[in-house]
Amino acid sequence: MDDGLISVIIPVFKTEAYLKDCVDSVRAQTYANLEIILVDDGSPDRCGELCDSYAAEYDRIKVIHKKNGGLASARNAGLCIAKGEFIAFVDSDDTIDAGMYEQMHKRMTEEGADICVCGFKMIYEGYTRIESLPHIKTYSPSELWDLYISEFRKYNTLIVSSCNKLYRRNILGRDKSNTGQEIRFPEEVVMTEDGFFVADCIDAAHHGITFLGLELYNYSQINNPLSISKVGSYKLVDNYLDYLQKKMQKSLPQKTAEIEDMIAHQKQVNLVIAVHIAIINKLKFPHRIKGKTVLAIIRRSKSRREKISATIIYLMPPPLYRAAFRLFCKLRKTR
Numbered sequence: 342m343d344d345g346l347i348s349v350i351i352p353v354f355k356t357e358a359y360l361k362d363c364v365d366s367v368r369a370q371t372y373a374n375l376e377i378i379l380v381d382d383g384s385p386d387r388c389g390e391l392c393d394s395y396a397a398e399y400d401r402i403k404v405i406h407k408k409n410g411g412l413a414s415a416r417n418a419g420l421c422i423a424k425g426e427f428i429a430f431v432d433s434d435d436t437i438d439a440g441m442y443e444q445m446h447k448r449m450t451e452e453g454a455d456i457c458v459c460g461f462k463m464i465y466e467g468y469t470r471i472e473s474l475p476h477i478k479t480y481s482p483s484e485l486w487d488l489y490i491s492e493f494r495k496y497n498t499l500i501v502s503s504c505n506k507l508y509r510r511n512i513l514g515r516d517k518s519n520t521g522q523e524i525r526f527p528e529e530v531v532m533t534e535d536g537f538f539v540a541d542c543i544d545a546a547h548h549g550i551t552f553l554g555l556e557l558y559n560y561s562q563i564n565n566p567l568s569i570s571k572v573g574s575y576k577l578v579d580n581y582l583d584y585l586q587k588k589m590q591k592s593l594p595q596k597t598a599e600i601e602d603m604i605a606h607q608k609q610v611n612l613v614i615a616v617h618i619a620i621i622n623k624l625k626f627p628h629r630i631k632g633k634t635v636l637a638i639i640r641r642s643k644s645r646r647e648k649i650s651a652t653i654i655y656l657m658p659p660p661l662y663r664a665a666f667r668l669f670c671k672l673r674k675t676r
């Protein structure tokens with residue numbers, strides 16, 4: 342392990358048009374002690390060739406070519422050769438701000454923390470949504486889970502994502518005492534691999550998880566429309582929520598009932614999202630939104646958007662809902 346070195350792992354698959362901007366943003370970091378690991382996950386386009394050309398031009402870049410195995414498999418392959426004391430992940434159609442790793446490393450060093458979390462920007466075609474961290478401080482794992490329970494909507498996306506974080510490499514081996522395994526992305530699941538990995542890392546972060554009040558990671562949604570696969574995989578999200586529930590109840594047994602209620606609510610919201618995607622993409626879906634589900638969301642949710650969305654999906658016929666949603670998106674892009 343190289344002290345102070347940050348290993349940035351970038352899985353690459355079918356992102357030929359975006360890869361240069363991504364790699365250039367990592368190369369432009371003001372924190373100089375970096376190694377960049379490009380993992381060509383069997384991409385059928387020119388991504389593999391581009392990765393090799395970057396490695397030939399820049400000494401800090403390493404390339405792995407592998408058979409396609411999915412996002413989790415690609416990230417794990419990068420972890421196998423990473424030499425850094427710190428680990429970071431970037432998706433190959435995203436970019437990062439130039440000072441991201443310098444500021445995150447500084448914050449981690451000052452706080453002695455095992456993980457640093459920053460905010461991010463969601464880049465859509467025509468507008469940008471900011472995801473900020475409301476509180477800037479350092480938490481123990483149990484304190485963070487407690488915050489997560491009380492402020493789930495504010496923190497869910499920020500905490501679940503693996504890319505807006507910097508990790509100390511040593512925490513990825515801390516799970517050995519319990520399971521005999523290092524912490525890795527679960528290759529047997531899709532969509533929710535980030536959540537499983539981050540939850541394990543939080544539990545292993547004995548020196549704390551610190552928040553940085555800057556939005557430094559740029560998630561591109563232009564190449565990432567609503568995924569049809571989410572319709573058939575919504576049960577996988579429920580499986581992740583079950584895993585999350587066990588983690589939180591183990592850390593906070595005195596809040597078992599509150600955690601169960603929160604997870605039940607999130608499963609209802611997850612169902613609404615899956616139905617929404619099915620309607621927008623004109624797909625059949627085995628479940629309908631029931632009136633009692635809508636009432637439960639209205640009663641439990643702190644989010645006005647969740648309440649309105651569930652109600653409209655329940656009341657509107659699918660063709661009318663689809664037309665209304667498309668009009669909403671069109672109006673939002675013009676703002």
